[in-house]
Amino acid sequence: MSNEIEEAYKQAREQYAKHGVDTDLILEKLAKIKISVHCWQGDDVRGFLFQDQDLSGGISVTGSHPGAARSASELRQDLEEAFSMIPGKHKVNLHAIYADTDEKPDLNEIKPHHYEPWVAWAKEQGLGLDFNPTCFSHEKSEDGFTLSHPDEKIRKFWIDHCKAARRIGAYFGEQLGQTCVTNIWIPDGYKDNPVDRMAPRKRLLDSLDEVFAEPLDSAYNLDAVESKLFGLGSEAYVVGSHEFYMGYGIKNDKLICLDAGHFHPTETISGKLSSLALFTSGLLLHVSRPMRWDSDHVVIMDDETLEIARELVRHELLDTTHIGLDFFDASINRVAAWVIGTRSTIKALLRAMLEPTEMLKQAELEGDYTTRLALTEEFKSYPFGAIWDYYCLKSGVPVRETWLDQAKEYERNVLLQRG
Incomplete structure (x- = not known):
């Protein structure tokens, strides 16, 4: 699964990079929040x-x-x-x-x-x-x-x-x-x-x-x-x-x-x-x-x-x-x-960090509201999930919904034992 996630991240990173969005740098910043x-x-x-x-x-x-x-x-x-x-x-x-x-x-x-x-x-x-x-x-x-x-x-x-x-x-x-x-x-x-x-x-x-x-x-x-x-x-x-x-x-x-x-x-x-x-x-x-x-x-x-x-x-x-x-x-x-x-x-x-903020601000400043609206909408379907999966993988936490299995096991072994 890790190879699949890393490959998806690589492809997504290239897509975002076309608009000046550095996903590696963003994940570094995200880790500090x-x-x-x-x-x-x-x-x-x-x-x-x-x-x-x-x-x-x-x-x-x-x-x-x-x-x-x-x-x-x-x-x-x-x-x-x-x-x-x-x-x-x-x-x-x-x-x-x-x-x-x-x-x-x-x-x-x-x-x-x-x-x-x-x-x-x-x-x-x-x-x-x-x-x-x-x-x-x-x-x-x-x-x-x-x-x-x-x-x-x-x-x-x-x-x-x-x-x-x-x-x-x-x-x-x-x-x-x-x-x-x-x-x-x-x-x-x-x-x-x-x-x-x-x-x-x-x-x-x-x-x-x-x-x-x-x-x-x-x-x-x-x-x-x-x-x-x-x-x-x-x-x-x-x-x-x-x-x-x-x-x-x-x-x-x-x-x-x-x-x-x-x-x-x-x-x-x-x-x-x-x-x-x-x-x-x-x-x-x-x-x-x-x-x-x-x-x-x-x-x-x-x-x-x-x-x-x-x-x-x-x-x-x-x-x-x-x-x-x-x-x-x-x-x-x-x-x-x-x-x-x-x-x-x-x-x-x-x-939010994956949006091309500076590009959007520049379009707005120039009165190009068509570009502002178009890009804002298109970026809603960009492969954000691939970036998130990679971040979880590199952080050593469960990827996608696999965390739910861990939570359910903890519930069975710990929470339900409390009465």
Whole structure:
């Protein structure tokens, strides 16, 4: 099979070369792109600090496929299996509730040593770590407010939690030699129409200023803020809207996180990238698939995923954009979900990189829209799959759908044994 793949690659390389596309160079660049794979797909966003706590903050996971990870060690085992089927070296995105410790710290008491097993594992695997404070599924967030809470004591609890999370992120970055992105998302909002939209946002503004007051080395930690349009329990009003965080991020030089499912049902994030890139030092993406708004389905190589990839490639934003995944599907094999979503994201980036971007830009500049449209369409049927197969082969991961046999075997031998 390897000879067949190499021969197909050779032929495809020659086709792309006719348009000035160097496939060998592209695969070198692709191998350097790190996708931040979210740990919470593996256990349905339960974590290990408060496993008996009901999910809240608009978080909902559907499905009951067997084999969810029950401990940090099982979760790491599952992630290792997934990464063995994904080309490249990537990162793992942790939420604060995924501490691996015999201690029982509350969220405002978490410290780097509570995550030391994750750091040791990441070093061993050659992975980076990203981080998130967990401002949901906790007794102090049950009324739907955290950093914008009117009660000063509760608000301080969440401020202290976010401060602790930033220090942990900086620890990850220092230990692993890969910058950690620490992203803040809160569920704060009202189910029905509020009278005062301003006061909660003023409190959030003050809380964020306090959270970010401690200077941290940007080589180790980068801060991000994530908006949302509405959520279950906050249908009428969300404190941390896109406009709020866009203003805050630009003013305070924080990464603005765009989640594909956090906007209007027919709104996409791909068209926002070129605008925000002009006013920010970087962006954070949460690539998801909002079949019905923020439903967080497993990422596939659909039109919007491709458009996101094209925008990143065409405008040379890959060096300043941090690409993370955010979906949770308990109706299918959770390890397979990671593999499908991550491979689909990488494939979309590869397809975008294989386009003759400079040629298309030149045609557009000259007003030759016929050539622009014709080539854009013709390249959709170019032998991208041959390049992808070769990349998987050279990366030492399963080619085409053969990874599914490995995933099924892991399910039989490991996941189904968990009961």
